[in-house]
Amino acid sequence: MSSPFANNSILEIIKRYRTIWSLYHLSALAQWDMNTYMPEDGINARSEALGKVAVLSQKLFLDNDFVSLIQKAEKEKLNDYEKALIRLLKRDLRHYQKLPPEFIEEFTKVTNEAHMAWKNAKEKNKFSLFEPDLEKIVELSRKKAEYLGYEKHPYDALLDEYEEGLTTEDVQKYFDSIKKPIISLLKYIKNSPKYKNRHPLENEKYETLKMEQLNKKFLELVHNNSNNLRMDVAPHPFSTSLGIGDARITTRYEGKNFKQSYSSTIHEFGHALYDLQCGKELAYTPIGTGTSLVIQESQSRLWENMIGKSREFIRMFYSDITKLNANIKKYSIDDIYEYMNSVKPSPIRTGADEITYHLHVLIRFEIEKGLIEGKISVKDLPKIWAEKYESYLGIKPKTDTEGVLQDIHWSQGNIGYFPTYSMGTSLSVIWKNEMEKDIGKISGILTSKEGIKKIEEWLRTNIHQYGSTYTFKEIVKRVTGKEFSPQPLLDYLKEKYKGIY
Ligand code: MG
Secondary structure, eight states, X not given: OOOOOOOHHHHHHHHHHHHHHHHHHHHHHHHHHHTTTOXXXXXXXXXXXXXXXXXXXXXXXXXXXXXXXXXHHHTSOOOHXXXXXXXXXXXXXXXXXXXXXXXXXXXHHHHHHHHHHHHHHHHHTOGGGTHHHHHHHHHHHHHHHHHHOOSSOHHHHHHHHHSTTOOHHHHHHHHHHHHHHHHHHHHHHHHSTTOOSSOGGGGOBOOHHHHHXXXXXXXXXXXXXTTSEEEEEOSSOOEXXXXXXXXXXXXXXXXXXXXXXXXXXXXXXXXXXXXXXSOGGGTTSTTSSOOOHHHHHHHHHIIIIIIITSHHHHHHHHHHHHTTOGGGGGSOHHHHHHHHTOOOOOSOSTTOOTTTXXXXXXHHHXXXXXXXXXXXXXXXXXXXXXXXXXXXXXXXXXXXXXXXTSOSGGGGTOTTOTHHHHHHHHHHHHHHHHHHHHHOOHHHHTTSHHHHHHHHHHHHHHTGGGTTSSOHHHHHHHHHSSOOOSHHHHHHHHHHHHHHO
16 A cells, blocks of 8 residues: 555645654663663662653653644544544644643653552562552542543543543443353353363473474464564563564463463464564554554454464374473374363463353452542552452462562553453454354364464454554544444354353
């Protein structure tokens, strides 16, 4: 496609935006480094630099000439791409106009320091070491909601930061419709004679080097281009896209329970592919990457759950999996399939199965809402966490580390982020159904490189190429002709897991 931008004001905006983009690019690189290779003591200098760069971006954004250009362009006749570009710039503009620079600087500094406090607290298994930082973050988040403004609920303002237009009411309605069916499916599974408290493969050990080889083999099969994608190690895997030709994923190696490392790698690859397949003609503009977190997560979860954990995919990697450890040879493809898809309430969200995952997210949503409403205090979090886990999942975390300290998000000031995980997972099922109408059953084509290319091409033409041109609700409507609904998720889970259990 040639450049979709033709309007003169838009072209001028894009030219000026490149400097702001450059600051974002370098901040993302500094953050990637902070979470992978930076020596721990570098944190203060890095926080200082990131805080100052954030203020500089705000200043450039609020420059009078730039703002008038946006206001001028808005009134002109624009195509879909140009309209989206203005929509996103106005969204950032509102954010910057409403948040005072001192606030942005303080928020950036507090969260960067809190991140280190959280790491330390998690290592020492002591919530009290993170508590004062989290107090500050909650207080700043409530302040942020007031600055940003909202119609009905202060949490709306925070949700909107991560998913454009998402409200507390949307999320509440969503969880209200999945909560009961998921709890009852879990009950069914736990009563099945096939239910295991622990799958023996969870204890099988592996050497990091061998696992790394398996992960690399996966990347070769699905992508085969190390010139635009690299993989590193991070305790809390994430992915980041720095622009054209530079996507980065991370994974982790715990030395046992290989499905964790395998799933992380496939999950983060799903994110990276979205960014790598965005239309190149949109690069350096506000719509040049995926910004909707629900769409982002729909991509990673599609790869992780529907592709990575399928029987066909496991069959393809079977001989590599058995190389991890001589003991693993005694397990069949079916055994590994059952292990990959075994359901069991466990304290950790990131390792959770497809059923209980949504309850982990629901708990975080309820807690965040309570914190922002002031109905829950930070100091009571370990207790409230344990109560909710007991009530929804029937288990209690043994330590703070496997309880309230497990997630990185709050330490980074990301309150309002979690609901996109569950909603994105729901959306991944919608994509699977829609894709299968066009290219046939995923299970049928997964066995060859050409089949995988077909899946990637479907994702590119229907979703990726547009970058952030459409909101998640819009793109669902465009591709499926229907509104977003959690029903396909519930149908999928029921069919898959009644087959296994
Ligand atoms: Mg993700």
